[in-house]
Amino acid sequence: MTHATRSLRQAYRELPWRQQLRRLAWALAAIVIVTSVVLLEVHFSTQNIVLGSEWQRTRRRILATQNENLVLESRLAELTSRQVLLSQAKEQGYRPVSPEHVHYVPVPAEAMPAPAVPNIPEAKLSPRTDDTLPEAYTISLIKWLMYDFFLVPEP
């Protein structure tokens, strides 16, 4: 470092107002950094609140629709119950058959129809994929500071 440079630095340091400015700058920088981080935190939190409440509303609508469907399904089942169908069939002149009234005609290469199975996909038996995010992505900054950085014991 040259003498001139040293002199300049010395002069700069010796000026009290510059010192004050520097401290102010540090303080400002600290506040700006903290505020930025907090702003981000608040931003994401509020966004999540909005999304969460939207989810909540959607879920309520889904549940209400599901309940409505269940009630309608029960009503439909009542209207098509065995007793109702039997009485309607009797009214229309149908009568029960016994095995001797049924004629089977073997058709080559045709198998007997398999019983109908409700069309519901079978669940995969492989273990469920874990949709839990790692803690590093989900822990709050505050909790990270408290529990991981300052090692405050978790409640």
Add this chain to the structure above:
Amino acid sequence: MPDVRTVPRPDESLPLAEAPQEHFPLWRYLVMLSVVLVMGLTVIARMVVLQLEPIEGLAPEGGYQEAVAVPRGMIYDRDGHLLAGNQERYQLDIHIKTIPESLIPQVGREVAQVLNVDAERLVGILLAEKGKNTENVQVSKSVTEVQREQLETLAEDWVYLDAEGNRVHPKDPLSFVPHMVRFYPEGDLASNVLGFVPPLSDSGVGGVEEYYNDLLKGGTRWVSYAYAPWNMTDKKDEKDVKPPQPVSLYLTLDRDLQGEAEDVARKAVEDTKASSATIVVADPHTGAILAMAQYPRPDVRDPDKLAAFLEQWQAYNFAIGRPYEPGSVFKIVTMAAALDAGVVEPDTTYMDTGQFRVPGAVFFNWDRRGRGEQTMTGCLQYSLNTCLAWVAYEKLGSERFYGYLQAFGFGQPTGVDLSDEAPGGYRSAFDPPPARPNEIGWSLADLAAQGFGQAIFVTPLQMVVAASAIANGGYLVTPHVLSFEVLDGYRYAYRPDVQRQVISEKTSREMRKMLADSLQSETKRALVPGYSVAGKTGTAQIADQTRGYVEDATNASFVGWFPADDPQYVIYVWLERPKTSPWASVVAAPVFAEMVQRIAVLEKVPPDKVRHSLSAAQP
């Protein structure tokens, strides 16, 4: 680039050294700092408020949580016909605070008329509550949609005169809060299997409703919604692990088959004047129960009738809850055990003198006649008590006999997925001696009697399981009514549970042939034209309270399967105390035949001739 050497010394005046006060006073910096500080602190304070302050209406632990009313899971038959669903009902509150006392009698009477309750009582309650200055009176929790519409129409005409003589409508006199209740669209069909859910409850009682209550139950669930990143992880506590929606169950029962079996049971009771009838139809290979009918059945829609039913019968489902001495149907178990143990062959002979003596007891045939020399097939054909007592007592012996009984699952629950299953029971040589002198312990007479189905208590379902093992090649399968469950749109199937092999394939083949042959020649009422069937009748005496047997009452049973050479359906029939005839061959065998006919039509089972030609045509 200035030459540094020309820079003045520090004590000299420099342009840089000008005091900031001259161009940018320090106060401005302080103001700026204060502004930023205030903004920053505001943001931080906001964050603290958002993150740490509980939000009104939400749980303080963070995250959205709300109570959601979840209806109870549905129950379907194997084809997807709804057997148990949900219906909307309303809780009716009368806001008596808004109704003047002069109007209450009219309100009470009209509400009582619509709800079909005692009007005077309701009016009395309303007036009493009005006197106490109560705001609301809850009148009912099961108001239907139709009743609600009627009440709302009536409420429009409720008026009273105020102090100035104006006609005034009471403000919101009624409130209706909706909620879900259990509903059985098929009425009492399979009510003995399904069980029921008492009004205003979410806990099933009896049958499937009770056994699978944890899966089916709805009620109020807490649903969590994440609103902050750190709440997005799934908590692993019990509350969150439970599925958010109840599970729907698809049973192995077939609605139409169940209905037919119930019709046949009702008809059997009417025809034979029996006190009850029970019919079970099952798949012998998987243990799937296709129908489990009984008559009478509990009527879950009428609490009074239901209570009377339970008081009379002491059981909800006769097929699993009322063990009885099965009589000769049990001979198939004794014979299968003896064949499997190798102590007899189908053509082993027995000289029947009409009685068989053991120390302390003499056993006779059902008609007290002796039939001379008989093969084992003949013993089954003529249902000889003496022969099967001889097989159990002399050929098998207690160790082997009770070993087989245990292997067949007698004296223990079958493990069917229905609540309140009775284990049945019997005295055996391995029981501890009686603890008290007046108690009766096991004796050799028990062994001989158990050989032909007395001195042993079994449920119809235990007999179905044993017959299935005999028919299917010797494998004891756990009976079940659950076919699969559906959660979040996916099915989770029940896997048939083969517990163990009880008898060999060879024994199973021999038994199938013996039972088909014996039926052909002796119990013609069980036969169905075009179809081969195998089975055994059973007429059992009924024990009374005095350790003896009732004189004029029997339990008539039939166990069998069809087609005889390729068993697909095991059928069990139990008629309790038939009056027209005590004999199972007269009253129970036709019921079996009737069931075979109905199953053949419903399940499209072709006659043997067609079936064999189809099998021959297949490569």
